[in-house]
Amino acid sequence: xxxxxxxQFYLWGTIAAAVAxxxxxxxxxxxxxxxxxxVRKYREAGIExxxxxxxxxxxxxxxxxxxxxxxxxxxxxxxxLPSGR
Amino acid sequence: xxxxNSGESVVQATVAHRxxxxxxxxxxxxxxxxxxxxxxxxxxxxxxxxxxxLVAKSTMVKQQIAKLDPNAEGYADEKKALEGxxxxxxxKLAPMPFKNxxxxxxxxxxxxxxxxxxxxxxxxxGLAITFAILLVLLMFAVRVMGxxxxxxxxxxxxxxxxxxxxxxxxxxxVIKAYNLEYALWALLLGLLVSNTTGLPGxxxxxxxxxxxxxxxxxxxxxxxxxxxxxALGVPGILISWVVTPIVLIGTYLFGQxxxxxxSKSLNMVISADMSxxxxxAAVATAAACKAKKEELSLAIGLSLIFTVIMIxxxxxxxxxxxxxxxxxxxxxxxxxDSTGAVAAAGELVGDKAKDVAATVKMxxxxxxxxxxxxxxxxxxxFVERDTTSRKPQVSEIWKRFPRFTLxxxxxxxxLSYVQSQGIEGRMFVSSIVDGATKSIREWLFCLxxxxxxLESNFREYKHMLASGKPVVLYIVGQAFNxxxxxxxxxxxxxxxYPNAMELLYx
Numbered sequence: 001x002x003x004x005x006x007x008q009f010y011l012w013g014t015i016a017a018a019v020a021x022x023x024x025x026x027x028x029x030x031x032x033x034x035x036x037x038x039v040r041k042y043r044e045a046g047i048e049x050x051x052x053x054x055x056x057x058x059x060x061x062x063x064x065x066x067x068x069x070x071x072x073x074x075x076x077x078x079x080x081l082p083s084g085r
Numbered sequence: 086x087x088x089x090n091s092g093e094s095v096v097q098a099t100v101a102h103r104x105x106x107x108x109x110x111x112x113x114x115x116x117x118x119x120x121x122x123x124x125x126x127x128x129x130x131x132x133x134x135x136x137x138x139l140v141a142k143s144t145m146v147k148q149q150i151a152k153l154d155p156n157a158e159g160y161a162d163e164k165k166a167l168e169g170x171x172x173x174x175x176x177k178l179a180p181m182p183f184k185n186x187x188x189x190x191x192x193x194x195x196x197x198x199x200x201x202x203x204x205x206x207x208x209x210x211g212l213a214i215t216f217a218i219l220l221v222l223l224m225f226a227v228r229v230m231g232x233x234x235x236x237x238x239x240x241x242x243x244x245x246x247x248x249x250x251x252x253x254x255x256x257x258x259v260i261k262a263y264n265l266e267y268a269l270w271a272l273l274l275g276l277l278v279s280n281t282t283g284l285p286g287x288x289x290x291x292x293x294x295x296x297x298x299x300x301x302x303x304x305x306x307x308x309x310x311x312x313x314x315x316a317l318g319v320p321g322i323l324i325s326w327v328v329t330p331i332v333l334i335g336t337y338l339f340g341q342x343x344x345x346x347x348s349k350s351l352n353m354v355i356s357a358d359m360s361x362x363x364x365x366a367a368v369a370t371a372a373a374c375k376a377k378k379e380e381l382s383l384a385i386g387l388s389l390i391f392t393v394i395m396i397x398x399x400x401x402x403x404x405x406x407x408x409x410x411x412x413x414x415x416x417x418x419x420x421x422d423s424t425g426a427v428a429a430a431g432e433l434v435g436d437k438a439k440d441v442a443a444t445v446k447m448x449x450x451x452x453x454x455x456x457x458x459x460x461x462x463x464x465x466x467f468v469e470r471d472t473t474s475r476k477p478q479v480s481e482i483w484k485r486f487p488r489f490t491l492x493x494x495x496x497x498x499x500l501s502y503v504q505s506q507g508i509e510g511r512m513f514v515s516s517i518v519d520g521a522t523k524s525i526r527e528w529l530f531c532l533x534x535x536x537x538x539l540e541s542n543f544r545e546y547k548h549m550l551a552s553g554k555p556v557v558l559y560i561v562g563q564a565f566n567x568x569x570x571x572x573x574x575x576x577x578x579x580x581x582y583p584n585a586m587e588l589l590y591x
Contacts, residue, residue: 027195051425074585078318
């Protein structure tokens, strides 16, 4: 087999293998209840598992709001060392 | 693609003798400023007529929430209702005219075509608009730099399609559940082409890694908002801003003096990727220290592999050890590289852990502006300096300094200031970031990873991995990170600020 044909063979062979994995194998694994539970949990919590930066999470603003609700107005607990230190 | 003296491809700032507006670093700043400026202007013009009334109403609702008595009956329901009202008002205060125009393929379970549906509605027209916006902006940049915009446009169409395919591959539920991000698939798709048939000459003009990375990073500056540094008070700063630089410097020194890794830039990119926040930190430091493309992709690959392990193991360790949700969340937030995986692992521990983990990671994310600037300065001052001169000359430093980092930091500082100007500032920044720059930045990073793959060769990876040193560096650095982050989280929440932990548990 010439070098060019071998390259084409590797390219299309890999593409065929990837199609098989993504179209046949992964959809079957996705039916497992453990995977479904995990995915549902993340989706409901507004978590983008592929986030590269904090702002990529749909739920980040809610998380910030919740944490701010605890930190804001209770400054000594988060800013000052307890007395005696 | 730019080439160094040795002919190796690098993620670098080229400051040649050309008019300043033709230099890539300045062009990327101009493009990013144009995007931010036009989105900001449009959003400002689209403000609702009753803007001031809505601002007053939002402030009133927030005051009502603050006045609620946590011990009163129906506190949770009342708080939830008021928070919902505040959210509704904020949505009106931050118009996002571009949001529906800038889309990307989403999640799917069994049919890949479902990735092109958003709430049941096809996104093909949105994708076409996204392509057109990116094409026009980038063709302009390429033209300004003196290259053929037409040749770029043709090649860009193919690179964009590969980026779309990367998002589809990353959107499958199983892949998402284990945090195998689009960056990995974009890299692999590019590598598949370059290492089988080779990169065709006509596709080369579309593989403009530096242009995509630098423009994406300057846009990322809009999300690096320094006010968020204070989100968790002193505990957040101690865990994110004290431990992280110690781990980064410690790992880098270990790589230099113990492992003696031949490439300083590879050492730096792996150290930053592992200690700060995965992909985004790796991209920022690689550009700042002019790392080779293969070094950046190797660091990201290592990080993604270990993230998959940590996302599964770490929640079990937190539960088994009984360290609790707050310390466990802070530990997860400070150690898992990927921002997405941090929230996912935190969620597996519990709601409180997720909130603390995501907040610690957010504070750590903000650090990348400072890290990128610091690394760029260190590199031009000491690593690349002329060995014949004793002291680094300011003019030499300026000549070599990657200017785009100034754009990155400048935009970050300006928008941090705007964000600090009450609710109006916050909503204005939100309309820029959530409405447009975030999506464009994501696309640019994805295009960059496809380009890196297209320009890389497996032989380079084999060469870098032959000694096993990059893997050892990652493992030792991460072990140091896990130990120091745990000790700091434990010390901060049990000894220094025990009341903070109690309040976070309530």
